[in-house]
Amino acid sequence: AAAAAAALPASSVWWGRSAPLLEASLARGWTKAGDFGEASMALARWRLLAAATQGARARSGPGAARVPSEVATGLLRAAAQARHLPTLMDCLETFGVTGTEADDATHEVVAQAAVQSIDFVKGAVSMDTLPEAALPEAAFIGRSNVGKSSLVNMVVGRKALAYTSKTPGKTQQFNYFAVNQLSSWDPPGAFYLVDLPGVGYAKVPRAQRNKWLELMNSYLCERETLKVVFHLIDSRHGPVAEDLEVMRLMAPLLCSDDSGALSTNCGPAGVRKPPFQYVMVLTKADKKDSHKALVRAAGGRSLAADAIRGALVESGFAPEAAAQVPVVLTSSVSRRGRDEMWRLLRRAADPAAFEANRAANSCEHGVDLLR
Numbered sequence: 001a002a003a004a005a006a007a008l009p010a011s012s013v014w015w016g017r018s019a020p021l022l023e024a025s026l027a028r029g030w031t032k033a034g035d036f037g038e039a040s041m042a043l044a045r046w047r048l049l050a051a052a053t054q055g056a057r058a059r060s061g062p063g064a065a066r067v068p069s070e071v072a073t074g075l076l077r078a079a080a081q082a083r084h085l086p087t088l089m090d091c092l093e094t095f096g097v098t099g100t101e102a103d104d105a106t107h108e109v110v111a112q113a114a115v116q117s118i119d120f121v122k123g124a125v126s127m128d129t130l131p132e133a134a135l136p137e138a139a140f141i142g143r144s145n146v147g148k149s150s151l152v153n154m155v156v157g158r159k160a161l162a163y164t165s166k167t168p169g170k171t172q173q174f175n176y177f178a179v180n181q182l183s184s185w186d187p188p189g190a191f192y193l194v195d196l197p198g199v200g201y202a203k204v205p206r207a208q209r210n211k212w213l214e215l216m217n218s219y220l221c222e223r224e225t226l227k228v229v230f231h232l233i234d235s236r237h238g239p240v241a242e243d244l245e246v247m248r249l250m251a252p253l254l255c256s257d258d259s260g261a262l263s264t265n266c267g268p269a270g271v272r273k274p275p276f277q278y279v280m281v282l283t284k285a286d287k288k289d290s291h292k293a294l295v296r297a298a299g300g301r302s303l304a305a306d307a308i309r310g311a312l313v314e315s316g317f318a319p320e321a322a323a324q325v326p327v328v329l330t331s332s333v334s335r336r337g338r339d340e341m342w343r344l345l346r347r348a349a350d351p352a353a354f355e356a357n358r359a360a361n362s363c364e365h366g367v368d369l370l371r
Contacts, residue, residue, distance in 0.1 A: 019049050020065045020098065024075055027091070031078040036087050043094045050098040069103040076106060080113035085180075085189035088113055089346040092339055102339045111157030114342055114349070116183035118156055121192070123173035127218050131176050131192070133225040138348040139194040141216070142232030143242045147283040150332035151232060152195060155341050173197065174219070180349070191227075191348040213249065220253055220276075227348040228277040230341075235282040235304070235329065239311040251316030254278055277347050279326050280308045286331040304329065 023046035030039035050065035072095055079088040092110070095102065102110075124130045142148040156179065175195040180188050196219075197212045220226065231250075233243050254275065282304060305327040312322035326344065330337030342349075 020046055020067050021071065023049065024067050024071050028075045028078045031075070031082050031084070031087055034082060036082075036084055039087055040090055043090050047094055047097045065098040066100040067098070069101055069106060072100050072102065073106045073109055076109040076113065080109055083185040085114070085185050085187060086350050089189075089342070089350050092343045093346070096340065096343050104335075107335050107338055110339055110342055114189075114345075115156045115158075116180050116185060116188070118158065118177055118179050118193070119181065121176040121178050123175050125173050126215060127222065130174065130219075130223070133223065135178070135181070135190055135192045135225065136227045136348040137192040137194055137223065137225050138228045138230070138345055139196055139219075139226060140230045140232065141196045141246060142281075142283075143234070143240065146232045146234050147332060148195070148232050151281070151283055151330060152193070154330075154332040154335055155338055155345070156193070174215070187350070189349040191345075192225075213245075216246075217249055220249070226276045228279060228344055230279045230281050230344075232281045232283050233308070235285050238307055244311060244315050247312055247315035247317070250278055251312075254317070254321055277326075277344065279328060279344050280312075281337075281341070282308075282327065282329045284331065285329050285336055286333040 023042045027039045027042035027046070030036070030042060046065065072091070075091050076088060079085075079091055088110075094100070121131055122129070140148055140152055174197070177193040177195070178190065179193050180190040183189065196216060220229070229250075231243070231246060233239055239247070308327050309322040309325065312325060313319055317325075328337050328340045328344070330341065
């Protein structure tokens with residue numbers, strides 16, 4: 001499909017524009033029929049078309065592989081009705097690769113379909129009090145007052161899952177939520193969502209704050225079921241001292257191996273465990289003064305991503321490791337970034353499919369999610 005698309009003569013550009021619609025329609029049809037393997041193949045061909053048209057963009061025009069939002073929403077609805085989370089996640093991945101944009105209807109389908117159930121499990125204050133490591137985990141870290149609780153509520157489509165308040169620092173323990181543990185889907189896509197304490201603004205004694213940091217370091221280093229860590233930064237201010245402290249905490253844990261992939265390196269003996277994906281999330285993009293710091297783009301490159309990765313390097317990350325950290329722009333008000341967040345949450349919600357898809361596509365590492 002990629003070779004055919006690349007060889008299209010100028011007079012056949014219409015086929016290059018029609019092919020994504022064809023593959024999206026095929027994926028929807030196969031999903032409705034319950035043949036998820038064929039649906040996955042159609043989505044893979046669609047992604048290949050996107051790669052081919054990037055090389056022929058002068059003829060095809062920007063975004064030649066995207067489809068209208070209503071087509072994307074129809075495809076997601078088919079996956080939701082089929083109760084098949086891997087296909088739903090595969091659709092989101094394909095939308096990101098092809099530049100297909102979401103609308104309000106798409107956001108609603110994702111929120112309602114991706115989270116079938118969510119329940120508070122427990123609050124933990126030490127490694128000994130963490131729940132049994134029975135499910136993959138996705139953790140949210142952020143300075144107090146960064147909008148973490150609002151973002152978590154937005155991502156899972158709930159109004160009051162995580163406590164929101166005008167008083168920063170309300171999260172003072174590791175709050176565990178079981179997502180999709182009661183789902184009737186096959187597979188259910190169950191995972192733990194972990195809301196970690198905010199640092200830097202909360203009105204707590206420094207000894208308590210240091211205890212949080214020690215626990216966070218142990219958790220990041222020792223928790224083998226941890227799959228993805230979202231580090232939230234206020235887009236109006238960029239990385240502040242407390243964010244740099246978290247980055248310095250991460251730097252010795254994450255390194256690049258000979259293949260360029262991130263791995264986790266813990267302890268003086270270099271004990272390795274399966275790596276988690278480290279993601280930078282810029283919050284409050286709806287605020288009027290956000291553009292003053294980070295939310296700007298020039299020449300097709302994101303100044304926000306450059307600033308974040310520069311801070312990572314200053315905090316001890318090797319440049320090649322910093323380049324592999326995705327940067328996502330979000331707003332809990334407009335719901336911007338929710339689909340991108342779910343594409344990355346796939347590592348926890350659907351780990352087997354995530355690893356298979358990562359092996360076939362180069363979009364997970366080193367690619368800006370900012371548009």
